[in-house]
Structures are given as structure tokens and as C-alpha cells.
Amino acid sequence: MGLFQKIKNLFNKEEVERIEEDTLYEEKPSLEEEKQEVSVEKKTEKKEKAKEKEEKETLKEVKIYEKGLTKTRQSFVSKLVELTSSTKKIDDAYFDQLEEILIMADIGVSTVMNFMDRLRTRVKQEKIEDPNELKEVIVDELFIIYVNDEVLVNKINFAKEGPTVILFVGVNGVGKTTTIAKIAWKLKEEGKKVLLVAGDTFRAGATMQLKEWSEKVGVDFIGKEEGVDPASVVFDGVTKAKEEAYDVVLVDTAGRLQNKVNLMKELEKINKVINNLIPGAPQETLLVIDATTGQNGISQAKSFKEITDITGIVLTKLDGTAKGGIVLAIKEEVALPVKFIGLGERKEDLQVFDIEKYIYGLFKDLM
Numbered sequence: 001m002g003l004f005q006k007i008k009n010l011f012n013k014e015e016v017e018r019i020e021e022d023t024l025y026e027e028k029p030s031l032e033e034e035k036q037e038v039s040v041e042k043k044t045e046k047k048e049k050a051k052e053k054e055e056k057e058t059l060k061e062v063k064i065y066e067k068g069l070t071k072t073r074q075s076f077v078s079k080l081v082e083l084t085s086s087t088k089k090i091d092d093a094y095f096d097q098l099e100e101i102l103i104m105a106d107i108g109v110s111t112v113m114n115f116m117d118r119l120r121t122r123v124k125q126e127k128i129e130d131p132n133e134l135k136e137v138i139v140d141e142l143f144i145i146y147v148n149d150e151v152l153v154n155k156i157n158f159a160k161e162g163p164t165v166i167l168f169v170g171v172n173g174v175g176k177t178t179t180i181a182k183i184a185w186k187l188k189e190e191g192k193k194v195l196l197v198a199g200d201t202f203r204a205g206a207t208m209q210l211k212e213w214s215e216k217v218g219v220d221f222i223g224k225e226e227g228v229d230p231a232s233v234v235f236d237g238v239t240k241a242k243e244e245a246y247d248v249v250l251v252d253t254a255g256r257l258q259n260k261v262n263l264m265k266e267l268e269k270i271n272k273v274i275n276n277l278i279p280g281a282p283q284e285t286l287l288v289i290d291a292t293t294g295q296n297g298i299s300q301a302k303s304f305k306e307i308t309d310i311t312g313i314v315l316t317k318l319d320g321t322a323k324g325g326i327v328l329a330i331k332e333e334v335a336l337p338v339k340f341i342g343l344g345e346r347k348e349d350l351q352v353f354d355i356e357k358y359i360y361g362l363f364k365d366l367m
């Protein structure tokens with residue numbers, strides 16, 4: 001089943017469920033009847049309930065994507081809907097307009113070119129003439145661009161034993177500290193013992209900001225005064241994590257990309273310190289990118305990739321941009337998996353990235 005169909009089904013199911021829920025409410029059985037039923041169908045019901053619960057969870061998450069991608073959807077998809085409804089025939093003018101819409105959504109020029117080539121080929125091969133029919137192909141092709149025959153690793157690579165260290169890099173203002181707080185909260189809710197390490201000693205107030213977040217989300221913190229060597233803070237943090245059996249250590253850093261050599265040396269030193277204390281760590285180095293910066297974010301990703309080993313991307317501020325197409329551009333142009341997305345400023349506004357839900361959130365109005 002193509003993604004389009006799958007998403008459509010999910011969407012339709014939601015409609016059906018809503019109707020069913022209403023009827024259920026009206027025809028609520030008596031307590032006696034309910035008891036009887038439970039004893040007879042206990043097992044199947046339990047199974048169904050579990051499945052239902054899972055589907056409900058999925059829908060709930062999909063809703064979060066939907067909401068977070070409102071701006072992108074409103075500009076991008078509404079243009080797409082407009083184009084589709086105003087087009088009678090698929091011709092060069094149609095392709096040109098489609099190309100423009102995709103580029104405006106910041107999907108990235110080379111991604112768009114690649115996509116347009118594939119689309120043209122499919123239109124020819126499958127003899128598609130109706131723009132409505134093409135909508136389905138567009139969604140599927142965008143999905144294919146992202147997935148590209150790879151196993152998508154959006155999960156955090158946790159250490160089998162001992163503390164897992166996650167390093168956060170990225171330029172100033174992209175949302176590193178906020179993301180650390182969000183992830184800390186999420187991990188804490190999952191029952192993990194979390195330590196935040198204030199490795200951004202460059203900027204005044206950065207340490208304080210992380211400390212405040214640690215108090216807000218209820219996890220531990222370690223930091224020193226402004227201007228000290230970040231590697232020494234990291235040393236203290238990771239040592240503490242080992243001694244006191246923390247599950248996860250989240251390390252904040254200063255991202256002064258304007259001085260590439262210095263930043264590279266600084267990250268090298270931090271990595272060495274971590275690896276000396278815990279072989280195999282850091283398990284993850286997440287690059288934080290601000291989605292509202294569009295193509296600039298893509299160049300940042302390319303630069304950081306040259307400086308240090310990045311294992312994944314956190315894309316923040318997707319709620320604040322109409323350029324949500326950047327997710328696809330990152331995959332195509334930087335070849336790194338997006339692991340988390342930021343959809344707001346609160347501790348709850350973080351999602352493990354899921355391409356299917358993302359595409360659903362984007363194309364809902366097209367279904």
C-alpha cells in the first residue's frame with residue numbers, strides 16, 4: 001500500500017471512530033450487561049483495546065504534527081490544492097508552477113529537481129492526465145525521496161551499559177538548550193536518571209539558562225563559571241555520571257561556527273574527554289538546526305559535518321515556519337537522519353521524528 005493510501009485510511013478511520021464513539025455513548029449498556037460481556041469476550045477485548053490504544057496514540061501524535069505544521073501546510077499545500085483545482089491538463093506550465101511551489105517550501109533546489117524528474121517520468125510512463133490523480137504520486141514520491149531505500153534510524157543509540165552521552169552542537173540561537181531541556185524531560189518521564197552538562201561556557205547566561213531548565217524539568221545539572229574550558233565541565237559531568245550511575249548525560253556546547261578551526265579543536269577535545277571516561281561515548285552527536293533559517297540551516301549542517309561526526313539532526317521551530325519542506329532537503333542534501341523535531345517553546349513541544357506522520361501533517365488537506 002502506498003503511503004498516500006495508508007494515510008488516507010488513517011484519516012478515514014478517525015472519522016469512523018468519531019461516529020462510533022458517539023453511538024457508543026448513546027447506547028451505553030447496563031452494568032449487568034457489561035459484566036457479562038466482559039467475562040465472555042475478555043481476551044479479544046483486551047487485544048482489541050491494546051490495538052485501539054495504539055491507534056489512538058498514533059492519531060494523537062499525528063495531530064501534534066498537524067498542528068505544528070500548520071504554517072507550512074497553509075502556504076504550501078493550499079497552493080498545491082489551488083494549482084490542482086485550476087489545472088485541467090498536466091503540461092509544462094503545470095510542472096513549472098509545481099516546481100516553484102516546492103522550492104518556496106524550502107525543499108531545496110536539487111531535491112526538487114530530482115523530484116521533478118521522477119514525477120515527469122512517472123507521468124509519462126503511467127500516462128497520468130488528471131491532476132487529481134497526480135496528487136497521490138506527488139505524496140508518494142516525496143516519501144520515497146526521504147526514505148530512499150534506507151533503514152531510517154530515528155532512535156537514540158543508547159549504551160548497553162553505563163551512561164549514554166549525547167552531545168548537542170549547532171550555532172547560537174537555534175534551540176540547543178531548549179532541545180536539551182525537552183529531551184531531558186522526555187527521558188525523565190520514561191524513568192531515566194538524567195544529568196545536564198553546561199558545556200556552553202562562552203556565552204554569558206548560557207550556563208544559567210540550562211540550570212533554570214534543569215530545575216523546571218526536574219533533572220540534575222552540572223556547570224561552572226563563564227569562560228572556563230568546556231572540556232573541564234564535561235570531564236566533571238561525565239565523571240559524576242559514572243560515579244552516580246546516571247542513565248543519560250546531555251551535553252550543551254557553544255556553536256561558534258564563525259571560527260571553524262577553534263570549534264573543531266574544542267569539539268575534538270570534548271570528544272576525547274568523554275571517550276576516555278566512557279569508551280564508545282558520545283553515543284550521539286545531535287546537530288540542532290533552526291527550520292526557519294531554511295537553506296542557511298542546510299549550509300550549517302554541511303559545515304558541521306566537516307568538523308565533527310554528526311549522528312542525527314534536531315530540527316527546531318517547525319511550528320514557526322512555512323518552510324517545513326526543509327526536512328526533505330536535509331535528508332537529500334546532507335544525508336543525515338532527522339531524529340527529533342521542535343514544535344514550540346515548551347518542554348512538551350518535541351517529537352521523535354516520524355516521516356509518515358510528518359507527511360500526513362503536511363498533506364492532510366490534500367487527501
Ligand SMILES: Nc1nc2c(ncn2[C@@H]2O[C@H](COP(=O)(O)OP(=O)(O)O)[C@@H](O)[C@H]2O)c(=O)[nH]1
Nearest residue numbers: 172173174175176177178316317342343344345
Ligand atoms: N517556536 C519555537 N521556538 C523555539 C523552539 N526551540 C527553541 N525555540 C526558541 O529559540 C530561542 C533560542 O533557543 P536556545 O535553546 O536558547 O538556543 P541555543 O542558543 O541554541 O541554545 C529561544 O527563545 C527558544 O524558546 C521551537 O521548537 N519552536
Ligand SMILES: [Mg+2]
Nearest residue numbers: 176177200206
Ligand atoms: Mg544555549
